Amino acid sequence: MKGYVQNFEFLAPALKLGRNGGGSTNWYEQLQKFADMQPVSYMRGQTLPAQFIIIDEVQNLTPAQLKTLITRAGKGAKVVIMGDIDQIDIRETVWSNGLSNFLARQENFWKEALRVGELSAPEHSLVGVTRLTKSERSPLSDYANRIYKDR
Secondary structure (H helix, E strand, O other): OHHHHHHHHHHHHHHOOOOOOOOOOOHHHHHHOOOOOOOHHHOOOOOEOOOEEEEOOHHHOOHHHHHHHHOOEOOOOEEEEOOOHHHOOOOOOOOOOHHHHHHHHHHHHHHHHHHHOOOOHHHHOOOOOOOOOOOOOOHHHHHHHHHOOOO
16 A cells, blocks of 8 residues: 555645645545545445546456456446556466456457447447556666566
8 A cells, every 4th residue: 555655645746735734744644535445355245336446556466356346336437457567476377467368358359349240339438548658667667677578
């Protein structure tokens, strides 16, 4: 969770987070006003209607865990999944993680639906993919990703 807090600290000026009434900055307390973070294991059985759901580090989830999280989205919910294929911690194959598996499945789904003419406009608008090509962490992080590309 520390990573999330660090990201919000970085974004604090844009989010207008500042010092609280006591004169000290308590980022976690301020973050709780508009964000709720839950571990994967707590999400089973929940339905999250009209929520903006961010699932991060998806490359380190199994496909089953990612499916569990995405299917929690209720009516009006939006889900953003984020991850970096170059930062998969443990893998049997490159396709055994949630991120790679999701990307492959959704690409195959759209190709097949287009081929047989079963793709509707509302269904097509459910998924969008943005792939970033540059690391924003640091040149060293980018270098490590390149030299460990086969891992």
